[in-house]
Amino acid sequence: MKFYGNDIANLAHRRLRPTFIDDPMFSTFLEALPDGAALLETDGTIKLVNSKLELLLNLNKGDLVGKELARHAKTAGPIIHKVSTALQQLKRLEISGALNSQRQVAASLSILRTGDGGAYGALLVMREPNRAARTADAGLERFRFQEEGGAPVTASYAQTPALRALSKQGTVALERGSAILLSGESGTGKTELARRIGKMNEPGAAPFVHVNCGMLGDAQFDAEMFGIEPGSTMDASTRGKLGYIEAADGGTLFLDHVTDLSLACQMKLVAFFEAQTFNRVGSAQRRQVQVKVIAAANRTLPDMLADGRFREDLYYRLAVVSLILPPLRGQSDLIRAVAEAQLQRINYGRRPTLKLSEEFWEKLLGYDYPGNIRELSNILEHAAACADDLAMAEHFVTPIKPATASPKAGPAILNTDETPATPASFRDLVQEFETWVLEKSIAENGSKRSAAKALGIDIATLVRKTNRKR
């Protein structure tokens, strides 16, 4: 009887099925949804699918449209099996669980019914409930934005009235949709502040995608930033690739070290900011996203603007609100606050707990911190490793900077790290180079005679040249 009942119901649904479901414009509506979505026939066939669902399932349109949803239960994960069972029974479903790609998703299946209650289809909506919060859970997380999200905001974050004011100004500006440019020396806390302003790790927070622009060469920029269309000729994996911009949709894109981008990449960002639309690599379709932007720049930015290495139009797009993080040197309230916060972190689980002596504090407050907060942290870590329960003056050790000059690999005159005291003549340069080649050859061959032979010169010439005054 059930079989009969369904048949009759299906006939009735076909008659009453609204026409918009077959209108090609309906796919534009699906594409505009903030989540992954698919329109399904009552028999389980996928009629339409949007690109966000393609990415979530790691399947492309060609694999999905016209096929039965149940067919993908094995590749996409058991959650899809549950959705298709509910569809068979024309039941509404709210479910959460993991896809085979390890993404945690929440899905809902709504049965579409006409006025008289007949079902004519179903809408499947799927989303990752809290991408940003998940980045803190290293055990679960294998989504490719784990690294870009980076570490969770530090629990030992020091606040001073000045830092609080910066944080408040940034939060308000971001909520209003203004782009924020954070600038300051390396280690002053730009990344940490961006994470706080972007509310990374707050429950239910929107995505916060951290892009290290220093790692983006011209060759990878498009694929990393805009993503790759699944199944396109540019897609080596056939599963496509989610770009940073799309991953940040509805949340914040943090462009760290933005000054490291080449002029060509800067131009592409300007084009994106103009319309907030982009094309995935291998796709002609323009996609729209809504992202808020925070960028971080180092102190070379003014020089780069002056000599044309940073585009002015990009600067004005990014620096709608400009916040400057101060260097640590000379700021005793900030040094104290950071040291206390870091000490609390160090002492967590440490026995005996570490205290700082008067002399140690004196040294901390008097130092000039070229590496800013990062260096202060390093100094305290060192003290914690060497001292027992009280850090004394001798435990205050600043990090040893690696030597900048490389060991001599060629004649001194060619070693660009060393600037000759007086400019050398061309003759001097040649002589120095000859001497270097001869000495190297003698060392390698064991004797002047063998060296002369190896170099194909007369022994008398070699002796004369090595004996000449330098």
Ligand SMILES: Nc1ncnc2c1ncn2[C@@H]1O[C@H](COP(=O)(O)OP(=O)(O)OP(=O)(O)O)[C@@H](O)[C@H]1O
């Ligand atoms: N207010 C703070 N309190 C405690 N620790 C902080 C604070 N701000 C930053 N830090 C710590 O200092 C270190 C450097 O901070 P951060 O990476 O944010 O600096 P940055 O300015 O982005 O550096 P860079 O320009 O080199 O990328 C990090 O370990 C961070 O956790």
